[in-house]
Amino acid sequence: MPDALELISRDAARPPYFLAIDVGGTNLKFGIVDDNGHTLGRCSVRTEQEKGPEDACQRMNQVGRKLAIDCSVDMDDVARVGLATPGTMDVAAGMLLQPHNLPDWWNFPIRDHLESVIGKPVSFANDANAAAYGEYWVGSGAEFRSMVLFTLGTGVGGGIILDGKSVDGEHSHGSECGHMYVDSGPTARMCGCGQAGHLEAYVSAKAVVQRTREALPRNRQSTIADRLEAGEELTPLLVAQEADRDDRLALEIVMETAMYLSLGVVNMMHIIDPDAVILGGAMNFGGHATAVGRRFLERLRRDVRMRAFPALVDVTYIDFATLGGHAGYIGAAGIARSHYQS
Amino acid sequence: MPDALELISRDAARPPYFLAIDVGGTNLKFGIVDDNGHTLGRCSVRTEQEKGPEDACQRMNQVGRKLAIDCSVDMDDVARVGLATPGTMDVAAGMLLQPHNLPDWWNFPIRDHLESVIGKPVSFANDANAAAYGEYWVGSGAEFRSMVLFTLGTGVGGGIILDGKSVDGEHSHGSECGHMYVDSGPTARMCGCGQAGHLEAYVSAKAVVQRTREALPRNRQSTIADRLEAGEELTPLLVAQEADRDDRLALEIVMETAMYLSLGVVNMMHIIDPDAVILGGAMNFGGHATAVGRRFLERLRRDVRMRAFPALVDVTYIDFATLGGHAGYIGAAGIARSHYQS
Numbered sequence: 001m002p003d004a005l006e007l008i009s010r011d012a013a014r015p016p017y018f019l020a021i022d023v024g025g026t027n028l029k030f031g032i033v034d035d036n037g038h039t040l041g042r043c044s045v046r047t048e049q050e051k052g053p054e055d056a057c058q059r060m061n062q063v064g065r066k067l068a069i070d071c072s073v074d075m076d077d078v079a080r081v082g083l084a085t086p087g088t089m090d091v092a093a094g095m096l097l098q099p100h101n102l103p104d105w106w107n108f109p110i111r112d113h114l115e116s117v118i119g120k121p122v123s124f125a126n127d128a129n130a131a132a133y134g135e136y137w138v139g140s141g142a143e144f145r146s147m148v149l150f151t152l153g154t155g156v157g158g159g160i161i162l163d164g165k166s167v168d169g170e171h172s173h174g175s176e177c178g179h180m181y182v183d184s185g186p187t188a189r190m191c192g193c194g195q196a197g198h199l200e201a202y203v204s205a206k207a208v209v210q211r212t213r214e215a216l217p218r219n220r221q222s223t224i225a226d227r228l229e230a231g232e233e234l235t236p237l238l239v240a241q242e243a244d245r246d247d248r249l250a251l252e253i254v255m256e257t258a259m260y261l262s263l264g265v266v267n268m269m270h271i272i273d274p275d276a277v278i279l280g281g282a283m284n285f286g287g288h289a290t291a292v293g294r295r296f297l298e299r300l301r302r303d304v305r306m307r308a309f310p311a312l313v314d315v316t317y318i319d320f321a322t323l324g325g326h327a328g329y330i331g332a333a334g335i336a337r338s339h340y341q342s
Numbered sequence: 343m344p345d346a347l348e349l350i351s352r353d354a355a356r357p358p359y360f361l362a363i364d365v366g367g368t369n370l371k372f373g374i375v376d377d378n379g380h381t382l383g384r385c386s387v388r389t390e391q392e393k394g395p396e397d398a399c400q401r402m403n404q405v406g407r408k409l410a411i412d413c414s415v416d417m418d419d420v421a422r423v424g425l426a427t428p429g430t431m432d433v434a435a436g437m438l439l440q441p442h443n444l445p446d447w448w449n450f451p452i453r454d455h456l457e458s459v460i461g462k463p464v465s466f467a468n469d470a471n472a473a474a475y476g477e478y479w480v481g482s483g484a485e486f487r488s489m490v491l492f493t494l495g496t497g498v499g500g501g502i503i504l505d506g507k508s509v510d511g512e513h514s515h516g517s518e519c520g521h522m523y524v525d526s527g528p529t530a531r532m533c534g535c536g537q538a539g540h541l542e543a544y545v546s547a548k549a550v551v552q553r554t555r556e557a558l559p560r561n562r563q564s565t566i567a568d569r570l571e572a573g574e575e576l577t578p579l580l581v582a583q584e585a586d587r588d589d590r591l592a593l594e595i596v597m598e599t600a601m602y603l604s605l606g607v608v609n610m611m612h613i614i615d616p617d618a619v620i621l622g623g624a625m626n627f628g629g630h631a632t633a634v635g636r637r638f639l640e641r642l643r644r645d646v647r648m649r650a651f652p653a654l655v656d657v658t659y660i661d662f663a664t665l666g667g668h669a670g671y672i673g674a675a676g677i678a679r680s681h682y683q684s
Contacts, residue, residue: 088653097653146512160613162504169615170488171657179651180609183539184602185527195649197525260526267522271502271613273511307537309521311430311439315513 005043007070013040016079018336019064019120022127022328023085025049025101028056030063031326032071032078033333037138041071042329053096053105054113061118079340081122082332083114084130091172094124123336127328129166129175131321132159134331135278139323144275148268149321150177150261152281155192156200160272166335178204182263202260205283208236212253222249240285243292254285254292255299262303269308269316280321287320347385349412355382358421360678361406361462364469364670365427367391367443370398372405373668374413374420375675379480383413384671395438395447396455403460421682423464424674425456426472433514436466465678469670471508471517473663474501476673477620481665486617490610491663492519492603494625497534498542502614508677520546524605544602547625550578554595564591582627585634596627596634597641604645611650611658622663629662 013034022029024047031042045063047056060083068075088097094111096102111124125133132141132149141147141161151157158177160167167174178200179193188197192206201207212234216225223242228234242250265277279297286293297320305313323330355376364371366389373384387405389398402425410417430439436453438444453466467475474483474491483489483503493499500519502509509516520542521535530539534548543549554576558567565584570576584592607619621639628635639662647655665672 088651158613162509163507165505167504167614170617171615171654173612173651173654174615176612176615176651179612180522181525181605182523183526184605185525185529187527193651263523263526267609268613270515270518270521271500271610272509273513273516273518275512309430309515309518309535312513312515 005041005067005070007041008039010040010071013038015077016337016340017073017077018080018082018333018340019068019078020082020329020333020336021060021064021084022130022332023047023056023083023102024127025086028060028063029325029329030067031329031333032067032073033330035337037330037334039326039330040073041067042326043067047102049102050104053108053110056105057110057114057117060114064118078120080336081114081118081120082125082130082329082334082336083111083122084125084127084328084332085110086127087172089124089126089172091124091126091168094122121339123332123339125166125332125335126168126172126175128157129159129168130331130335131280131323131327132161132175132331133166133334134323134327134329135280135321136161137334138330139327140278140319140321141276144317146272146274147276147278148177148272148274149278149280150264152203152205152279152283154205156204160268160274162272164338177264177268180264180267182260182267199260199264203257203264203283205236208239208253208257208283209234211256212239212249215249215253219249223247224250236283236285240290240292243285244290251292254296258296258299259303262300262307265300265304265318266307269304269312273312274316276317276319278319278321280323280327284320293320347383347409347412349383350381352382352413355380357419358679358682359410359415359419360422360424360675360682361410361420362424362671362675362678363402363406363426364472364674365389365398365425365444366469367428370402370405371667371671372409373671373675374409374415375672377679379672379676381668381672382415383409384668385409389444391444392446395450395452398447399452399456399459402456406460420462422678423456423460423462424467424472424671424676424678425453425464426467426469426670426674427452428469429514431466431468431514433466433468433510436464463681465674465681467508467674467677468510468514468517470499471501471510472673472677473622473665473669474503474517474673475508475676476665476669476671477622477663478503479676480672481669482620482661482663483618486659488614488616489618489620490519490614490616491620491622492606494545494547494621494623496547498546499623502616504614506680519606519610522606522609524602524609541602541606545599545606545625547578550581550595550599550625551576553598554581554591557591557595561591565589566592578625578627582632582634585627586632593634596638600638600641601645604642604649607642607646607660608649611646611654615654616658618659618661620661620663622665622669626662635662
């Protein structure tokens with residue numbers, strides 16, 4: 001049974017509709033989205049990746065059709081299906097290659113298989129690129145012509161929207177903004193991918209935890225140390241909470257994260273020069289909802305101002321994403337819609 | 343009088359023709375280019391920037407028309423004019439803003455002014471982006487769908503071609519690949535733009551000279567030292583010559599340059615994921631024409647192989663540009679042609 005079925009008012013809902021599925025290592029998120037990017041209903045089920053991709057495609061069909069019924073949408077009015085998955089992948093071929101968190105799904109032609117199971121054309125996209133498209137379509141980037149999204153989570157991903165399209169790259173490796181070098185000096189930090197000096201090694205959730213852990217021995221008076229001694233787990237949320245209570249070390253870690261992130265943001269401003277740079281993902285120290293999240297954003301903007309070409313600082317919008325964990329399925333629906341229209 | 347008028351066989355030349363002008367701080371380069379990217383004739387005159395942009399536009403008109411006559415091309419068959427200039431600029435508005443090497447041309451509406459003087463529609467482009475378009479149209483990138491160009495000279499510029507178009511950016515600062523951070527560590531080098539750690543601070547001609555100068559006191563046996571003591575000027579060409587004679591320091595500098603450049607190349611592979619990365623500009627240690635140039639390229643490819651996502655290393659073409667100093671006017675003609683066609 002789907003978890004967390006949410007039905008949203010379908011007043012003003014307008015066909016064609018799009019069924020979108022965002023595949024993660026833990027959950028499959030489903031949404032029925034209308035032509036304006038409005039969600040009629042959404043739900044999620046466990047991925048159960050170990051059952052393999054054929055089983056998952058069967059469940060995508062069952063859960064998707066059930067969701068359409070729950071939303072009072074006739075499947076005949078569902079024009080296309082949007083499917084977002086983590087990489088590695090071959091977007092053009094519709095193939096999963098070796099996604100890290102889906103080890104039992106490797107080298108699987110998921111687009112064509114899902115098409116045959118569900119009986120609808122499927123648009124296939126990288127999950128971070130789909131999230132970028134979602135924010136561009138109806139989220140934080142909706143007022144802009146071009147946009148770069150950083151997704152800050154356990155790792156760091158990205159998406160670039162130019163001329164209304166996601167920059168997927170010729171080999172499905174475009175917009176991997178977490179894996180750009182921002183440091184090649186003697187103190188460069190090791191990235192999860194095995195290279196030193198990538199942005200992800202500084203601003204991912206893992207990196208925030210790692211930097212905090214390294215700084216603790218020099219900052220024993222930090223309230224972070226007290227909470228760890230009480231048995232709590234060190235997380236970016238814990239750091240954010242202590243920063244909100246003005247713990248000096250916690251604040252330093254947050255501000256240092258903003259400084260490192262500014263290197264990546266400025267690189268994308270100098271390479272892509274978009275209208276907007278949007279920060280998605282859960283590793284945002286609370287975003288606009290907390291004082292420390294707002295200070296994080298302020299510090300990022302300040303550091304970008306110090307580092308970017310002066311002509312860009314007042315004309316490049318920098319803010320948090322607004323769609324949260326829904327960006328992926330909404331963007332997958334948006335990409336399906338763009339394929340339907342063309 | 344134009345310098346260096348070169349007339350090239352016009353067998354198979356095919357209208358429409360495009361008059362293209364590449365503006366540099368020293369020279370204005372002119373070319374008459376046909377619909378296939380074939381140059382019928384080219385010449386150059388001194389920029390004489392101190393006479394101001396109105397005077398230059400008059401000379402562009404005179405020299406351009408004279409070149410058309412020399413090429414036996416009727417100006418009625420010249421469909422558009424392509425104009426490439428250094429930035430800063432506002433491409434959409436047709437404005438020069440504050441180009442460093444054209445101090446007497448600041449804040450000048452050069453596109454519209456040239457249109458009124460020459461009586462033809464003018465397509466306006468950044469010079470590095472035009473060079474990228476030229477290499478993409480008929481140069482080293484001609485077989486590829488997408489391409490990133492690094493221009494290695496006194497500074498480092500770049501151009502990105504995606505979907506057949508140059509990534510100019512929303513504020514005319516796209517594709518500034520020299521000004522991406524590749525180092526933010528304690529030993530990061532100062533860039534000409536005032537920031538530390540940009541790619542340009544490692545791989546420009548100025549950076550090569552600077553790194554050599556710093557290394558010389560530790561390498562007094564280097565033949566570079568002998569030549570400097572004999573009164574020669576330290577240049578990348580001198581370093582390349584001594585590297586070709588197996589001077590250890592000179593070779594180290596060349597290989598180190600390739601290593602630094604690999605950081606920028608890998609960043610662009612992970613952000614754009616193009617079919618091809620092309621190295622233009624004069625700072626190429628001789629390119630394919632010399633053994634050291636070929637070793638520079640080999641080392642770059644090796645370092646990219648070590649650093650890039652494995653899926654990309656065998657499918658991303660990396661090579662020198664082929665159009666040399668002509669890429670700018672050829673690309674300006676190509677951009678004019680793309681505007682004429684659309």
